Each structure stands twice: as C-alpha cells, then as structure tokens.
Amino acid sequence: MKSWISFLMPEDEYKEKKMLYFFSEGAILLVLFLVVMFLVNKFIDLSTGVILFAGIAVFLFYIFGRYILSGMEYTDIATEQEYKRAVRGLKSRTTSFVVLFAIFYLIYGITSNSLVNWYEFTGMVISVGVVSFLFDFISLKKSYKKNKELL
Amino acid sequence: MxxxxxxxxxxxxxxxxxxxxxxxVTRxxxxxxxxxxxNPTLQLCVAIAKELDKTLDDLFWEVEE
Incomplete structure (x- = not known):
C-alpha cells in the first residue's frame, strides 16, 4: 500500500501496523482535545499559542508514550545476556548524548552572548540525561519482557 | 490465529x-x-511457507481434531 507517510514507517510489517494505530489514535485524541479547547475557549480566554503547543504536545507525547510502552523498539533482545549487553550499550549511548548536549548547550550559551548559569547548566544536563536514559530503559525493559515471552 | x-x-x-x-521481519x-x-499479511505467510518448504495449509490451516 502506497502513501506519502510510508517514509515514516518501519520496514517490519507488525511494527508498521502498530505505528499506524498509534498515529491514528493520536490524531483522534488531538481532534477531541481541540474540540474541548474550542468549547472551553467560549468561557475562558485561552492563548492561541498555548492551545496549539498543547495540541502538538498531546499528539507527540501520546505516540511516543505508546511506542515506548509497546515494547517493540528492541526487537532482538530476548535473553538475559542480550539484555545486559543492551543496558551497557544504553549507558554508553546516554553518556555520549549527555556530553554532546552539554557541549552544544555551552556553545549556544557563548554564541548567543548569554551568561551561562552553572546551576541551570548542570540541572539541564542532568535532567536531559536522566529523562533520556529513563525513556530508553523503560522501552528496553518492556521489549525484553515481551520478547522473552515469545521465545 | x-x-x-x-x-x-x-x-x-x-x-x-x-x-x-x-x-x-524482526524476531x-x-x-x-x-x-x-x-496475523501476518498473505505476502508474509507465503514468504514463511517458502522458507519452511511447506504449503500455506500446512502452516496456517486449522484442522479440527
């Protein structure tokens, strides 16, 4: 089946089908959210920017959340050995990501002539690292559990 | 199924x-x-049948016992 969205879809047919469901569910939630906002806006004056931003966030967070919890990201992790190796890989990937993020955040701070607040910098880097690791870890754990049951 | x-x-x-x-596909x-x-697509069913050297009936047809 050909569609302009095909380029966003994974090669594997099960993953493709699940992703299509997630996108559709996200789109329906977005429409419902916008209808509610439309009605609320009649009584309370809401900022258009906030509503639009919240709409995008609802759509993206829903799809991202469903993807992570579906346990289909790490399709080949089924044994304890593979799982432990994947956790090690995840730790080193997160470390590299945090280092790169810190460098770019510093460069951005310097080039935009804004003083780098070290508390803010440390807090931001740690938060980004923890959130990134946590999301990946949940996805890995879910995938491992699902794959183990399928062996 | x-x-x-x-x-x-x-x-x-x-x-x-x-x-x-x-x-x-993935494991x-x-x-x-x-x-x-x-439930796989017919295309995938055929691919699996060919790899296992069996017919679709052998793999997917339910026979009541």
Missing part, C-alpha cells in the same frame, strides 16, 4: 532469528505469529 509455524520451524532446526532474517514478529498474537 492458531498455526503450526513454531512446530514446523523447530523441526527444520531453524531459529526465530534466522527465519526472521530470511523473510525480512519479535515471528514470535508473535507463532504465538498467534499477530
């Missing part, structure tokens, strides 16, 4: 990973098909 994919695959000593690679998808938790 109940099927005989796992039984026949194991008879050929092929792993889920090997079958998955040959038919162009997870093969596992889900074997457990009857995912």
């Amino acid at each position: 109940k099927n005989n994919v796992k039984k026949i695959r194991m008879k050929t000593s092929m792993t889920q990973q090997q079958l998955a690679k040959k038919v162009g 997870q998808t093969i596992g889900l098909i074997e457990k009857g938790e995912y």
